[in-house]
Amino acid sequence: MTAAGVPLSWYLALGGLLFMLGAAGFVFRRNIITMFMSVELMLNAANLTFVALAYRLDQVDGLVLAFFVMVVAAAEAAVGLAIILCVFRTRASLHIEEVQSLRD
């Protein structure tokens, strides 16, 4: 349709780039909110890849999976934000290095 001129590899490259950005953000940033957003970025990178491939291969599976990912992301956002809220309440901080008590 509209994106006939854009080759598939571009979509995939963009998806890969977004995923790498998300992963890097998750690994290197210390603020929990930022990390959380990085996770969302990675999920959406995956979504982009699914949708692009579904379009290209003309199969509906990828679209269905994208919807599943969105649902999971929504649920994860609800649970994740609740956890972040609790962490902030107990530690008065959003610094990830403060949250290491599972080590022991």
Next chain:
Amino acid sequence: MQQLWLIPLFPLLGFLLNGVLGRRASRGIVNALAIGSVLASFLWSLKVLGALWPLEQSHLEQYFTWIQAGDVRIGYDLAVDRLTAVMLMVVTGVGLLIHIYSIGYMAAEGGYYRFFAYLNLFMFFMLTLVLAANFLLLFVGWEGVGLCSYLLIGFWFLKSSATNAANKAFIVNRIGDFGFSLAIYLIYINFGSLDFGQVFRAVAAKPVEPGLGMLTAVGLLLLVGATGKSAQIPLYVWLPDAMEGPTPVSALIHAATMVTAGVYMVARCSVIYLHAPLALETVGVIGLATAFFAATIGLTQFDIKKVFAYSTISQLGYMFLGAGTGAFGAGIYHLWTHAFFKALLFLGAGSLIHALGEQDLRKMGGLRASTPITFWTLLCAAFSISGFPFTAGFFSKDEILLAAHHHAPWMYWVGTLTAGMTAFYVFRAIFLAFYGEPRGWRHAHESPPVMTAPLVVLAVLSLGGGLAPVSRWLAPLFPAAEGHHDVGLVMISVAAGLVGMALAWWFYVARPGLAERTAKRLGTLYRVVYNKYFVDEIYQAVFLRPLVEGSRRLLWQRVDAGWIDGTVNGIGSKACAVGNALRRIQSGDIRSYAAWLLLGSLVALLGAAAAGGAR
């Protein structure tokens, strides 16, 4: 059928009833059950023997198959022949007297019913032993009397010396019983049966073994069993310690009956020994050596029961000497007379202990007036054991010595020397206890009639028991041991006994203090003998120490603690170390987990690519 099984059954019932109900029953009931059962078995034995008289053939009764497995068939078979008849009379007769005596002796003791229950159990096993018609049933009785010996030596189980002595007796006997059981296996392998009749018939058909062979091995292994049970060199060490038990036990088990089981067994197996001259010679030499060495130790002991214990070992040595020189009948004859005078010696000693609460001869002295019956009866026993002419011991001992002379004159001379020493140590005990001034006791009283009556009966038997011609009566059982009566030799051995008595009189009555001076002059020799040749210490150093230390140092500290525990602990600590190393990965830092995850998936991707997954 003569219902032989009833003979051991009565004491077994006595044991069960007293053992289960005796705790609540009154003493009268306990006494009635214990003595009644032995009396019943004595009377039933008399009835059986009367019915079978003159008992020229062995009378066998087979009741039921006890063990049946493949070709092995062991029956619960009892038999009576003349040898068993002698043993039956000794066991039930002397046993009955000692049971009666025990009423008085144990009157003040706790565990009264337990004592009589054990005594009855002993009677059951002893009667099983003498009535058994096959080796395995004999072995049951053999082990059973050992068990009762253990229980009764350790009767005062709160005393650690008593429990130690009980353990020692039991463990030393295990060594002997190991030999005995090997002999039984060997007999079964070679003859395919354990019945006395079949085995002895098969042995009799074999030629006499000139040197070492199967029969010699059987004979020597049986002898190992006999040295354990009958306290001969090298396994005699348990018997002196066994004196920790109550005195009636010493009299019944460790003088009159159980310790003679070895002699009985050797006599029972006389056919085997006669076909294995080497084994028979060993029996005689061990008996003679034991008789001599035990007598020398007896010369120096001060505990009255220890003196008589060594005397028992020495007299058992005589019995083995008799058997070993081919005069099995004489050995059993001596068993018969010895049962009377040695039981009497122990019961008399028990009467003194009862009167004084003391068994050290050095603290007695001058007891003649206060305990006259004990004195006179003990004197009878002393004359008998010394071989004073026409007492019981005279007949049997001389028969053994004559057989020894016929076999090898040097054995006779050593035996005669031993007879002299025997007279010396027995009269030494008598003189120390009854003559001289009282040494350290104030009040002594004669024992009650329930104790003195058995003493009197035994005294009569000690003097007159030799008139029963036991060895002549047993002659059909044992191939004639050519004994020619030599008056000269008899005179010499009697003279040895008289010299022993006179020396004892000289040392302990006529010249008090001479004994101590002589002991001092003998110095080292006296100390060695007084300390029983340090045999216990040598066994301790040679056998026990290596065993205990080896177990402790090598088996416990090296093998168990070092190797086995080390392996188990090592596995545990290695798991800990691995866990510690792996724990570092769990940093709690979620970003490092993510980094690892990323890295891992990258590696997986690259791996898949390298393997050709991504075309």
